[in-house]
Amino acid sequence: MTSPRRIRSAALALTAGGLLLAACGGGQGEDGDSSNASESTCVEPAEPGAPAQVGTVAEGAFADSTVTFASWGSTFQEAQMAALACFAETSGATLIEDAAEYAKVVAGVEAGSPANDIVNVDSNWGIQNCGTLFESIDLDIVDVSQVPDGMVDECTVPAMEYGYLFVYNTEVYGDNPPETWADFFDTEAFPGKRALQGFPDQSPGLFEAALLGDGVSMDDMYPIDFDRALAKYDTIRDDLIFWGSGTDAQTMMETGEASMGLIWSGRAASAAENGAPIEAIWDQSIKLMDVLVVPKGTPNKDAAMAALNYYLGEQSQTILAEGAPGNSPVNVNSRPMIEGPASGFITTSPEAAEVILHPDFTWWSENSNEAAEAFGNWLNS
Amino acid sequence: MSSESAAKTRLSSGSRVFAALKHPVVLVVPALVVVLGLFLYPVATSFMQSFTDPEPGLQNYQWFFTSPAAMANFRNTFAMALLVTVLCLSLSYPFAYLMVVSSRRTRFILIAVVLVPYWTSVMVRTLAWIGILQQSGVANEVFGWFGLGPFELMRNRLGVVIAMTQILLPFMVFPLYSSMQSIDLRLLTAAQSLGASRSAAFTRVFLPLSAPGAISGSVLVFVQSLGFYLVPSLLGSPKEAMISQQIYNQVSSLLNWGRGGAISMLLLLATALIFGLAALLLRRLNRRLGSSGR
Numbered sequence: 001m002t003s004p005r006r007i008r009s010a011a012l013a014l015t016a017g018g019l020l021l022a023a024c025g026g027g028q029g030e031d032g033d034s035s036n037a038s039e040s041t042c043v044e045p046a047e048p049g050a051p052a053q054v055g056t057v058a059e060g061a062f063a064d065s066t067v068t069f070a071s072w073g074s075t076f077q078e079a080q081m082a083a084l085a086c087f088a089e090t091s092g093a094t095l096i097e098d099a100a101e102y103a104k105v106v107a108g109v110e111a112g113s114p115a116n117d118i119v120n121v122d123s124n125w126g127i128q129n130c131g132t133l134f135e136s137i138d139l140d141i142v143d144v145s146q147v148p149d150g151m152v153d154e155c156t157v158p159a160m161e162y163g164y165l166f167v168y169n170t171e172v173y174g175d176n177p178p179e180t181w182a183d184f185f186d187t188e189a190f191p192g193k194r195a196l197q198g199f200p201d202q203s204p205g206l207f208e209a210a211l212l213g214d215g216v217s218m219d220d221m222y223p224i225d226f227d228r229a230l231a232k233y234d235t236i237r238d239d240l241i242f243w244g245s246g247t248d249a250q251t252m253m254e255t256g257e258a259s260m261g262l263i264w265s266g267r268a269a270s271a272a273e274n275g276a277p278i279e280a281i282w283d284q285s286i287k288l289m290d291v292l293v294v295p296k297g298t299p300n301k302d303a304a305m306a307a308l309n310y311y312l313g314e315q316s317q318t319i320l321a322e323g324a325p326g327n328s329p330v331n332v333n334s335r336p337m338i339e340g341p342a343s344g345f346i347t348t349s350p351e352a353a354e355v356i357l358h359p360d361f362t363w364w365s366e367n368s369n370e371a372a373e374a375f376g377n378w379l380n381s
Numbered sequence: 382m383s384s385e386s387a388a389k390t391r392l393s394s395g396s397r398v399f400a401a402l403k404h405p406v407v408l409v410v411p412a413l414v415v416v417l418g419l420f421l422y423p424v425a426t427s428f429m430q431s432f433t434d435p436e437p438g439l440q441n442y443q444w445f446f447t448s449p450a451a452m453a454n455f456r457n458t459f460a461m462a463l464l465v466t467v468l469c470l471s472l473s474y475p476f477a478y479l480m481v482v483s484s485r486r487t488r489f490i491l492i493a494v495v496l497v498p499y500w501t502s503v504m505v506r507t508l509a510w511i512g513i514l515q516q517s518g519v520a521n522e523v524f525g526w527f528g529l530g531p532f533e534l535m536r537n538r539l540g541v542v543i544a545m546t547q548i549l550l551p552f553m554v555f556p557l558y559s560s561m562q563s564i565d566l567r568l569l570t571a572a573q574s575l576g577a578s579r580s581a582a583f584t585r586v587f588l589p590l591s592a593p594g595a596i597s598g599s600v601l602v603f604v605q606s607l608g609f610y611l612v613p614s615l616l617g618s619p620k621e622a623m624i625s626q627q628i629y630n631q632v633s634s635l636l637n638w639g640r641g642g643a644i645s646m647l648l649l650l651a652t653a654l655i656f657g658l659a660a661l662l663l664r665r666l667n668r669r670l671g672s673s674g675r
Contacts, residue, residue, distance in 0.1 A: 379619060
């Protein structure tokens with residue numbers, strides 16, 4: 001009987017085919033490698049016992065410690081880990097990557113053993129939970145003298161600066177490009193699908209964009225009128241497509257599924273690097289900031305603070321900004337070299353700095369829960 | 382002899398241990414520990430939190446029953462699950478019947494067609510569906526050859542239903558197949574010899590006998606679709622979220638653990654009710670049908 005032999009050869013063929021597919025699928029390398037690495041050696045180690053100096057750490061100071069760094073993943077976290085690579089090398093600490101999740105942070109702090117030593121979170125969540133969830137920044141270890149004004153809070157240091165941008169497809173709108181937020185909501189003059197965030201979160205941007213489109217001036221923005229902003233989004237409900245993640249937003253702009261979008265500058269820059277014909281409107285775009293916090297009760301507190309000190313240094317920030325296009329450094333002396341399509345999406349570029357909207361992070365830290373819930377309810381309605 | 386009786390006592394104590402190990406309850410203990418520790422304890426914590434977070438009381442359940450968004454979400458999820466179940470049943474029934482009546486070789490191929498996707502990771506399958514259903518994907522390209530489209534097959538309920546049906550098909554096919562397989566096909570011939578037409582023989586003999594398989598499969602598919610997370614979040618629109626996504630939002634982004642717990646408990650209750658009803662139905666059916674002619 002050939003039947004068992006047939007079965008065996010069929011199984012072999014299936015396995016071989018499967019292995020072949022797996023081999024083909026696994027060979028993807030990094031794309032969009034902005035190889036403007038400005039150094040190949042690390043900064044000189046600090047003198048042990050010397051006062052804190054941003055961007056430095058004493059040699060071998062934390063040889064027995066581990067520092068777990070949690071962030072949002074993808075290109076951005078890779079750039080952050082690259083920025084801290086020299087810290088690990090000089091101090092001897094072991095650096096571990098993790099994914100940031102608010103519920104995990106809360107659970108860990110409540111149980112007395114947080115899983116992460118440094119977490120990258122929204123600025124208002126960081127400010128809001130200072131003291132209850134997060135340790136105060138130890139200014140004996142962390143030197144914040146080179147951080148731009150207004151970005152440091154009691155429990156937070158900035159992780160990087162980026163923006164919530166209005167981007168549009170230049171091929172679709174050609175000679176008649178949109179210019180202001182009101183154009184985002186004008187589906188007659190500017191037809192096409194608009195990409196919008198599809199999940200509630202604790203970050204500013206969504207409501208400000210709608211209110212700016214409704215004619216509210218930057219000075220009258222706060223306190224935010226949630227109902228007015230959501231009513232404005234309702235006027236274009238049929239033309240909205242929602243992205244569920246940063247990758248989603250980027251894909252929508254790349255495939256042309258959306259002709260306009262409200263997306264994060266980092267994602268816009270990556271989409272542009274992948275060839276998407278998009279441009280940003282800087283007038284009244286919204287500046288955002290993520291912060292780094294140290295959860296309360298972590299056993300590696302000193303190592304975490306030292307890592308923060310290193311992270312804020314000029315070299316680390318340059319590595320960060322060059323590795324994650326669309327994000328701006330938070331060290332006043334850092335001068336990253338960004339070339340190519342991504343350079344149109346930097347929030348600290350001169351043309352942007354004048355006209356960008358700075359959200360009121362203090363107001364947001366008090367009202368972010370309400371905002372998130374209002375948006376969530378609107379999404380489900 | 383004393384050494385003999387000593388050996389006997391040693392033997393009997395050894396065999397007593399053996400006897401104890403053979404006792405069914407002891408064998409269940411490891412599994413019980415896993416279930417109690419890793420499943421019941423977190424569920425109980427979640428249950429407690431739904432009554433105590435942020436403050437003791439029923440406010441989480443109150444919020445759920447008075448929030449139109451939450452109730453609509455619950456209802457829509459059940460409607461979607463029902464739709465997927467009906468679709469799975471209509472697709473699986475002919476397929477399972479084909480499996481029963483075909484030759485061994487054809488049956489092998491049919492089983493492979495169902496099993497091989499089943500063994501593939503759900504993540505991989507969902508991403509494949511994205512590649513097929515997206516705006517510039519395979520499906521729209523094929524439609525384009527005939528001058529149709531492009532259709533919006535993704536980011537809406539249609540895409541979610543298509544992918545969920547495909548992923549849950551094995552759970553319907555196999556219970557149906559095993560139920561149909563045990564039906565003696567001579568019963569159909571007997572019915573025909575008594576004057577029934579072929580279709581009457583099918584509807585009045587075969588169909589009722591395959592009902593237990595259909596019910597088991599339907600329950601499996603329905604309950605699983607209630608809890609689906611990956612497919613709706615990747616293929617659906619965030620504003621047409623299902624219960625699992627709502628729970629995730631409440632717990633992870635909004636940090637309302639009490640509310641997330643409340644929704645989870647209500648989902649668990651609904652699932653238990655469905656299982657209970659199905660069990661009752663199956664028992665009554667089995668009594669009425671007796672043996673299926675095996």
